[in-house]
Amino acid sequence: MEISHFFTDADRYAKEDHIACSGQDEDHERYFGAVSAPIIQTSLFVQKNYQAYCDDMQHEAERFIYSRGLNPTVQMVEQKLAKLERGEACRCFASGMGAISAVLMANLNSGDHIILVNNVYGPAMALIKQMTRKFGIHYDVVLDGTTESIRAKIRPTTRVIYTESPGTMTMNIVDLSAIAELAKAHNITTVIDNTWATPLFQKPLTLGFDIVIHSCTKYLGGHSDLIAGAVITSQARMAEIRDFSHQLLGAVLSPFAAWLLLRGLRTLPVRMRAHQENVMQVIDYLKTRPDVENIRHPCMADDAQQTIIRKQMMGFSGLFSFEIRDGHFAAVKRFIDSCRLFKVGCSWGGYESLIISPNRGYNEPSLAADNIAPGLIRLSIGQESPSLLIADLDAAFTAIAGMRG
Ligand SMILES: Cc1ncc(COP(=O)(O)O)c(C=O)c1O
CATH class of the missing domain: 3.40.640.10 (Type I PLP-dependent aspartate aminotransferase-like (Major domain))
Structure with missing residues (x-):
């Protein structure tokens, strides 16, 4: 794409x-x-005399007095x-x-x-x-x-x-x-x-x-x-x-x-460009998989949403989710544990690609109440080579083949 x-x-x-x-x-x-x-690395800025201190206190928001302030x-x-x-x-x-x-x-x-x-x-x-x-x-x-x-x-x-x-x-x-x-x-x-x-x-x-x-x-x-x-x-x-x-x-x-x-x-500009390029390649791969549905990333937006995206955005970052078709906790767990490059972790935006799911097994009933599919996986696409990331996901899909439904 x-x-x-x-x-x-x-x-x-x-x-x-x-x-x-x-x-x-x-x-x-x-x-x-x-x-x-x-x-x-200081908490405090000392002043040359008391009058200087009094003057600074009058302009507290702009002066270096105490590091909780500035x-x-x-x-x-x-x-x-x-x-x-x-x-x-x-x-x-x-x-x-x-x-x-x-x-x-x-x-x-x-x-x-x-x-x-x-x-x-x-x-x-x-x-x-x-x-x-x-x-x-x-x-x-x-x-x-x-x-x-x-x-x-x-x-x-x-x-x-x-x-x-x-x-x-x-x-x-x-x-x-x-x-x-x-x-x-x-x-x-x-x-x-x-x-x-x-x-x-x-x-x-x-x-x-x-x-x-x-x-x-x-x-x-x-x-x-x-x-x-x-x-x-x-x-x-x-x-x-x-x-x-x-x-x-x-x-x-x-x-x-x-x-x-x-x-x-x-390095923000170069990093964001790399996140964007990588995520587009990973999503292009996921789109080819019959065992994947509901990829949730703005690049998958419908026409109405695309019009808004064009008006107000200038790029895409790398956090998104998809669903393993007919997924359940055992499949989600095996999928995540089969990944080698994607690390299991809940934050995002760093060098390393991350994978988690809201499905922790014990909370499936509350997920259903919130309309969250049991097969939902969240990925944060990092800076690694996209071909290696795709190979990692490919191996995870192979590991869960036959486990769905
Ligand atoms: C969208 C969003 N806003 C705010 C936060 C909170 O940030 P912090 O963990 O730095 O407090 C997070 C953390 O995951 C987040 O995902």
Whole structure:
């Protein structure tokens, strides 16, 4: 499958994005010409005298005083991520969930209503349910993501529309500019978890969204060696998030994790290209298999979804799922255990290809209630040679031949 079929203008942001990821616009002289920025591993910045301290405290958000507030290594990453998302401001957090909880806590008061559009990351949903119980937040879920369905759920108390596109597991695409337009008309803040696409392949702020969240643990870090989150938005919105959820809840990023993230970002454009090329080849292979059904990846989208994809995306990443036809737990288990190159693991976005299934044997009844097929397999396609990945899957299909049904 040719990627040009989906994206006619995939490179429209490429030049600026390459510069933001590289060290090209970094001030090397500030650090003795070091081409790799140093890790400023300090909690505290001492001031030359008390008056300097008093002055800094008046401009706390922009000064290096204490690393829970601002740290130069963390700030370098934040500036790069803000550029990549075309946002005015970025703050990093200790995890993707730290970023999600900070945004929700800053934007919802008790009695407020939030609309969750599309299938969102399970723990984000679990957090909303906790906020319902603890703080009296109300929520509705709109799975089809159409503006008509969202409009029907808007209440006078609706403050936030929160989405993922593609949606977790289903990979359903929603029309981001249409949602942003609807939300603006009702003075509702729009939030998107953009982890799957990365800022290279989707820039929601340019489509009218207000706040973008990332789990940098995935593609942005890219090497399965850090946990981090980020929020990118306007200066005004960031002031509220910073003052309350960043400073007072305090789940901030450490300088060392920020440095790893900085290193990961250097290669983001080449890595994402490789993920995209590899996943397309693996899906082309899966499409030839009679024992595979329901491949869920945006490259398999129907015509209506393809129109939206062309409008708002610039590429595809490598996380997707498929079903073993007539699959069941024993077949899923043998399939996964027959893979040598694909490692068993629940995260994604790193070098190594990963495989898991929501089917753990003991939970088949609850999967059926959620309409999840027992033969569902999730793959994160990494950087290994696609022919080796395909050979690995081929051997796994051979291992389960005759086990279906
Ligand atoms: C879509 C999505 N958002 C957010 C998160 C949470 O990120 P973290 O694990 O860095 O807290 C994840 C983690 O898997 C995720 O898949």
